[in-house]
């Protein structure tokens with residue numbers, strides 16, 4: 001085995017440990033997230049072995065941060081109340097040293113999203129920013145291509161965009177798409193798992209973000225934690241698609257949850273496609 005293969009085997013073993021920790025430790029994840037996919041995020045977290053709580057009422061949000069393993073902020077349908085809650089929660093999470101995962105939904109399509117993201121980055125610490133390729137390139141100022149919340153970006157310059165952002169904000173960046181990119185600015189991984197069927201349901205990206213909050217809540221190294229969540233979603237999507245006799249998005253959605261729940265260490269080590277650059 002050469003150095004690179006050894007690195008990839010080490011990465012897959014670390015990912016398997018991280019997913020086992022989620023199942024053993026049941027991290028409590030507080031989510032302030034869009035009302036389109038909120039229920040999917042709660043259910044995928046349960047299937048993953050985590051405990052979801054969609055606690056966002058202004059009067060409750062700060063107290064709740066005291067209880068959690070990690071906070072997930074998704075700005076997809078950011079109402080005024082969600083905005084206030086997100087600012088309070090991110091500030092409190094920084095005070096209590098709890099990890100925060102941010103999904104910059106529609107950044108690049110709607111100018112307010114960029115303003116809000118920059119504000120959240122100043123009120124507290126964001127451990128991970130996970131978006132689709134169009135959102136991440138837009139946040140990096142590199143002209144990401146979007147149709148509303150969906151990326152239509154071809155991914156050119158994606159690795160550079162992720163590295164620039166990781167260094168600018170001292171955070172982990174994950175950009176999803178046919179190939180997922182995860183970086184802390186120094187280390188970079190590509191994940192090749194996935195299925196085009198993940199783009200036929202809404203919420204695949206939101207769910208990756210929610211799973212990332214679960215993994216960062218139980219893992220010392222947020223780079224490994226983020227790669228673990230991204231790879232788990234991609235592999236479950238692949239297994240769900242492979243299990244179907246035809247393109248059946250409704251059935252696919254149900255099976256995606258089942259495969260996240262059932263995924264074994266052996267399946268992960270055998271099917272995980274991670275490349276360490």
Ligand SMILES: Nc1ncnc2c1ncn2[C@@H]1O[C@H](COP(=O)(O)OP(=O)(O)O)[C@@H](O)[C@H]1O
Pocket residue numbers: 131132133149150151176177178179180193194195196197198199203204205206208230233234
């Ligand atoms: N063309 C594709 N082929 C395989 N997997 C994909 C493809 N597009 C997206 N994915 C996967 O779908 C999930 C959601 O990513 P993406 O569609 O980029 O996010 P969003 O739903 O936020 O737009 C990720 O796990 C990603 O790897």
Ligand SMILES: Cc1ncsc1CCOP(=O)(O)O
Pocket residue numbers: 034036037076077105149201202203204205206207
């Ligand atoms: C359709 C839609 N509209 C606002 S948020 C949202 C869900 C986006 O989900 P995802 O980013 O996972 O595709």
Ligand SMILES: [Mg+2]
Pocket residue numbers: 103105131132149205206
């Ligand atoms: Mg998204």
